[in-house]
Amino acid sequence: RHFGADMWEHRFPTILAACRAHGIDPVTDPIPIAPAAHYASGGVRTDSQGRTTVPGLYACGEVACTGVHGANRLASNSLLEGLVYAERIAEDIVAAHTENGLHARVPEPVEHPEVPAHPLLAPEDRFAIQRIMTDGAGVLRSGDSLAKAAEQLQQLHTEARDSLDENGKTSEPGVDTWEATNLLCVARVLVAAALLREETRGCHWREDRAERDDTAWRRHIVVRLNPDRTLAVHTTDTPDFPPTRQQHRPQEQ
Template sequence: MTHRLTAPAPGWTATTDVVVVGSGVAGLTAALGVRQAGLRVTVVTKAMLDDGSTRWAQGGIAAALGEGDTPEQHLDDTLVAGAGVCDEAAVRALVTEGPDAVRRLIAKGAAFDTDPAGEILLTREGGHHRRRIVHAGGDATGAEISRALVAAVRSDPGLELVEHALVLDLLTDAEGHAAGLTLHVMGEGQRDGVGAIRAKAVVLATGGMGQVFEATTNPPVSTGDGVALALRAGAEAADLEFVQFHPTVLWLGPEAEGQQPLVSEAVRGEGAYLVDAAGTRFMVGQHELNELAPRDIVTKAITRQMQLQGTDHMYLDGRHFGAEMWAERFPTILASCLAHGIDPVTDLIPIAPAAHHASGGVRTDLHGRTSVPGLYACGEVACTGVHGANRLASNSLLEGLVFAERIAADLTERHQAGELPERSVDVAAARAARTVPLPAPEARAAVQHLMSRGAGVLRSAASMAQAAAGLAALERAAAEQSSEQKPADPRVETWEAANLLLVATALVAAAEQRAETRGCHWREDYPERDDAQWRRHLITTLDADGIRISKEH
């Protein structure tokens, strides 16, 4: 049984060969790669083309480009951070193909920071035993990558762009192969409202689901749309319980909600310390890398320290950098701090963990294929197996780059082999899909509150049971409203609320099942890692009875 948000009769229809949903490094790299095969490509993006999550990335992109560094060392660091549940074949593809993928990105126009001799400058971040983080503009790496890829896309007249469009549901043919999608376009004239794009294949690169929590580094558009669409279409998701909380997000007060300013891990990579209000370093002795331990370890240490001291934030001390280094190496972070009345040259920076990156997502193979034929996924929306239980710093941009290229190569090969025929939408199947009751727009805030209280950094059976009960009540309320023929208006706010409710329910269901602490999944009632029972993936599906969780064997 598949599910849908909307009626199967769109107001308008367009046709292309491949539709790519998303405008970050993964989506645009996939689109440009597919275009090289001569296929028509339509890029759909929820906001503006340059408004994806990629541009917010500060730290950089990891690759074994430095002297003495090797892909094998990068692999080892990634596997350690992933806490035993990485797919080693996926990690090996990432680290071996990564250096050349970065070079191809440079060839597309991305300008990374270099020394006076023209050599790429490399920094270090948590979990890395080598300096292997490529950066641009000091701490504006994502913005530079986005600029270069957007320019390349705009210069290709054969690549169509649909901006301000929220994807709704996958369309399939009679064989269950992806045949396009429905979407709601805002302010596009003739294409205003709900329409459809028919295609031979669909690539999801919609980014993460950070907005499922009250405080996150993700932009407002990160509402889990891709994972929700895939689940409704019958695709498998994996590892949804592993949500990474970035340890150092600028603390703006106890009532702060929505997107919060990130203080990049690269600041610690250059020598900043984590301290309490008295100036005492609390990471020393907790891990061999001190402040540069993997993110889950640092986040847990900060959270424990906050509990012990009865406070809601700790501090980052970079005062010893001096004004010149702050201005040249971290201009974006400096400006953000100053805008909030903090001068890191003279002040401690208040920080606290916030939701940052989803290590899980739509399950894919090494070619980016999902369990639904013709549906691909890459970037944060996907679970390639690279990140395991905890993403290694700066591996996300590289993952989007490498696996987007793999998807483009697979689609090119299928096209050349004649395996991408025109697809006819199975209207009967679309009509038979179960329509999802739409919650009211204010359900978004309710979901975020429940998730932050019950399934945030600290989790327990009791806290997650409360979250699950609250989410179920929201779902019942939406169903009752729909049965009374008083459904919420079908518009962006209600569709986003429906997506957040679905992914939150799936995340909590998986987190309740994993009765251990591993990586960024921290169970207070099961504080130890249990390899005998839990060194495996949890697979999430949606059927007629709701969310189903199964343990991979």
């Protein structure tokens, strides 16, 4: 509020307009805030060259899980990771093409079936996913809250699948539809991994498992989406780096 109207209108016009559209005038009123997710500490698993388990498919940036960030990415390190892995991927592609005599080509268009093989969620289901994840897998989570979230997410998937199985109908394909469908997939994977990891590590804080457990959980969790859309979960050992010092709580100065 100490900014004054002129500062708000000239420096933060977009935020000002958004707040006023929701009935809040930040010039005179406090702005309500709440935690929100904008990044997932995971992604498509890659090796040190950005290769995935699909030959010829690379992943880079926030879509990738390279392992370099540990259990809690620090701000702006994503840009550094993107630069490093983009260069590695480019070099690997050039080397592979040179070695195998491959030539770049545009693939033939893929025909899509009139009825999708898997159910698509309605765009409005996005809000249900947000509510479920906020309540059950937010900043503080527990075995009970995660189990409830997993059940609710599975129900969303089951309802969409049953509609497709019974009458061959699903939501009309579109950007909003695919976003909701993909959000459900990511949410199910995140909850499955968080439920399995019975400890607190990095930004994963289990209220019922408040301590870090290096003996049992210095390992990665890998989730695979099966053809029938069920999840297969397993763990892998991490490289033998020495454990870092635990700092779950602010230290007194």
